[in-house]
Amino acid sequence: MHNVVFVLGPPGSGKGTICAKIQENLGYVHLSAGDLLRAERQREGSEFGALIEQHIRNGSIVPVEITCALLENAMNNSGDAKGFLVDGFPRNEDNLQGWNKQMTGKALVQFVLFLSCPVPICIQRCLNRGQGRTDDNEESLKKRVETYNHQTFPIIEHFEKNGLVREVKSERSVEEIYADVVEVFNQTAKV
Numbered sequence: 001m002h003n004v005v006f007v008l009g010p011p012g013s014g015k016g017t018i019c020a021k022i023q024e025n026l027g028y029v030h031l032s033a034g035d036l037l038r039a040e041r042q043r044e045g046s047e048f049g050a051l052i053e054q055h056i057r058n059g060s061i062v063p064v065e066i067t068c069a070l071l072e073n074a075m076n077n078s079g080d081a082k083g084f085l086v087d088g089f090p091r092n093e094d095n096l097q098g099w100n101k102q103m104t105g106k107a108l109v110q111f112v113l114f115l116s117c118p119v120p121i122c123i124q125r126c127l128n129r130g131q132g133r134t135d136d137n138e139e140s141l142k143k144r145v146e147t148y149n150h151q152t153f154p155i156i157e158h159f160e161k162n163g164l165v166r167e168v169k170s171e172r173s174v175e176e177i178y179a180d181v182v183e184v185f186n187q188t189a190k191v
């Protein structure tokens, strides 16, 4: 059984940054759904490359069968891990239902780390990121925020109703955020 922490928040809220620190210090393996999709988009011979790029540019969500298969493969190929930080998933109802269908009995969701941050700050962070992402532009960001507000936030609310959400405000320095995140892990997960 894989231990899983879902990490959610608006685009640019700092999910990848904080997950890297958790992986370094707390022994969880970081799996970013977006990174896995970008790698699959680049993989020679992938039948999904064009479809993934279309969704990424539009800020829309790739069908769960593709994303969940990438996540499950990555977990199975990671050897012994204390747990997995599943960053940027589940992003909509399709992701959630597909995960439940495919992963029930194989993964245990310990909690959901919700990095909350005002959208204008998130947008500015993405525009300054400088990694050459095809979706870090004003047009794609508008759509990504719309998708977050209409599809992802309701998923966070769903987990909140089940008592699984641990919110950490991420409009602060990485050090301040990370200190609160460590508290959350100490209280909730077996570290």
Ligand SMILES: Nc1ncnc2c1ncn2[C@@H]1O[C@H](COP(=O)(O)OP(=O)(O)OP(=O)(O)O)[C@@H](O)[C@H]1O
Pocket: 009, 010, 011, 012, 013, 014, 015, 016, 017, 018, 034, 088, 125, 126, 128, 129, 130, 170, 171, 172, 173, 174, 177
């Ligand atoms: N607390 C912070 N303060 C200032 N800048 C930050 C902070 N956390 C992350 N950043 C910067 O903001 C940008 C976005 O961070 P990051 O990639 O971690 O966000 P993300 O939530 O994974 O975004 P996305 O959803 O687009 O993948 C990066 O350039 C990162 O260095």
Ligand SMILES: Nc1ccn([C@@H]2O[C@H](COP(=O)(O)O)[C@@H](O)[C@H]2O)c(=O)n1
Pocket: 011, 032, 033, 034, 035, 037, 055, 056, 057, 058, 059, 060, 061, 062, 063, 067, 087, 088, 089, 090, 091, 095, 135, 144
């Ligand atoms: N569960 C997911 C996660 C991501 N995507 C697509 O990738 C884009 C980038 O995601 P980041 O988390 O790296 O910002 C995102 O806008 C989606 O197009 C997805 O489809 N499903």
Ligand SMILES: [Mg+2]
Pocket: 015, 016, 032, 034, 088
């Ligand atoms: Mg990210």
